[in-house]
Amino acid sequence: MLTVFAFLLAIGVLVTFHELGHYWVAKLCGVRVLRFSIGFGSPLFRFKPRETEWVICPIPLGGYVKMLDEREGYVDPEERSRAFNNQHVLKRIAIVAAGPLANLLLAVLLYWGVIAQGVPQLKPLIGTVVAQTPAAAAGFRDGDRVVSVAGRAVSSWQEIRLALVDAAMSGDVISVRVQNASGAAAERRIDAARFGDKAVQALQQGDPGFSPARFLPAVGVVEPGGVAAKAGLKPGDKLLSVGGQPLPSWEAWVQLVRNSPGKDLQIRIERDGKPMQLSLRPQAVRQDDEMVGRIGVAPLPDAAWNDKLSFMVHYGVFGALQQAAVKTGDTAWMSLKFLGNMLIGHASLNNLSGPLTIANVAGQTAREGLTPYLEFLALISISIGILNLLPIPVLDGGHLMYYVAELVRGKPVSERAQMLGQKIGFILLASLMAFAMLNDFSRLFGG
Structure with missing residues (x-):
């Protein structure tokens, strides 16, 4: 029940914030909003205080903002100026882009709340090297302190993982500079390709075969x-x-x-x-x-090692906000790079996750506490924002693609071209969702 509740709460918050982005900017641009819906299907709850009907529906996998639009029905001549389709293309771009950007803003706010409390970090010390992995083959040893990954200086395990994921996207051997237990400098070279696809996928998720944990x-x-x-x-x-x-x-x-x-x-x-x-x-x-x-x-965990490994970083209010913005930007950039590498075959489609995996992780992080759950919400919010900005018809990014083309051409893209794009986009999106669901079943049920 906790997993179900955590998942529904996450989807509710993220979808609501996304649609509020569209709603607020539409109102600022003078567009009439007819309906604000969280979920799909027949309404369970309706509320109409003014001109906008607020609705909650039973299928919690999205939502929408319905605006006045002559392409979707009759519009009173007196209200034609408030129809979405009659707005300047720059206003339409702003309204459509506001949803994904709202998700990125939400991620910044969530990370800000987490970072402002102080951030527990782990020193960049290796506690365990797993046998028969790229890390073991590269010569890593327990007690190594990681200094840099692919030329990028690191000071914590979070930075190590981010640097590994970033470097893994190139598909090249990764150079890691370390200081061994005796204090001597050394270079280790991680070549995951020698160990097969599973090792490459693990490296793309920041796991080359070593970890900070140490066990007795x-x-x-x-x-x-x-x-x-x-x-x-x-x-x-x-x-x-x-x-x-x-x-x-x-x-x-x-x-x-x-x-x-x-x-x-x-x-x-x-x-x-x-x-x-x-x-x-x-x-x-x-x-x-x-x-x-x-x-x-x-x-049995090595308690003495764990005490040596942990430290706390504190930021001021504005410092925390800056760190939150940087973290959101870094994560968004990593997501874009990952999607790009999937398109060119440098990253496996097996890394795609669907609603079952998201629900499972929502439950796990909720059990761990409020901070892990907020970080999970921030990560999913970034993913939703980036996904919706992709130039795929039926997504916000697809509409933005049409409006940018209209801005360049000086006239709208033909309805026939838009309808064809919608069909292609729907097929592409449905295929990705199906693949993500298959991955979910494979991970959760061992298929």
Whole structure:
């Protein structure tokens, strides 16, 4: 229920702000607004205080502002000057652009609210390097401090991820400058292409195979009814060895379990200061077209490392506003670059997400707290704003394309050309939505 509520609230806020952008500018331009609708379908609620009818409909996947327009019905001669189609092309451009720009403004306000409280950051220190990943192959080590990514200086993990995503769009090997645990400078070169499409997709999402987290070689959580629980493992158990071979890290334990589906393992642990011997057999499960072992445990975080990793950044009111605007601009630019790279084949369409993934993330961030949820709203608001500015007929950007052409040509684009564009745009948009929904089902249900 929390996921459903968080999703509906997010869509309601983002759509309302988008349509209010159209509404406010239309009113400023003297255009009569007939209806302001949140959602589609038969109205559940109507309210008409003056000339505009305010409506809430049951399908919460969008909304619209209906303006007086001679192309859509009879207009009283006395009101022709208030019809949208009779406005100067610059006014029409302003009205149409106001919706996406309102979403970008909302993102700035949301980020401002988050940043003004102080921003928790993570130092650019690597806590874990996963085996058999581009990061491991590049020679990254636990304790490395990242100094720059593709020539771009970084001072936090957020900046590392943004720089990695930006650099990954080029498809080239990424140069990362680090300072190792002993203080010596070194260069690491990430070549995700050697590891296949999944590694490239992960890198495009900022994950080359290392993370700031560090875990102790000890059990933090045991899944009820799982292999580990049946074998007698308990939270707090320290892992010492398997088959007589010492376990230096949690990552070594994970790799051993993954590589041992259906095999008996003799485990030596320490519990309450006393050594114990246990036996278990990892369950064989299919993952990425291969069989891997799984026992149902999660690691114990290294609390001392986490304390060393975290720091807080505080900005003044105006400094926070500036940071919010910069963050919104950077995220919008990254979104545009990502879409451009999808068009030329440098980014996979598998990264597209639809309403199911958005709903799932809405629920997850809502459970984490208000700040993560506000950051999620800001990110989706930017995505809606950028998507609607794309020059695809049926979207705001498509209308802007026609109006810019009219401005250049000195006359409107023919209705026939517009109708053809609408059909092409609808097919393109429907195809993208279908692909995004397939990705959603694949991510959420393992298809």
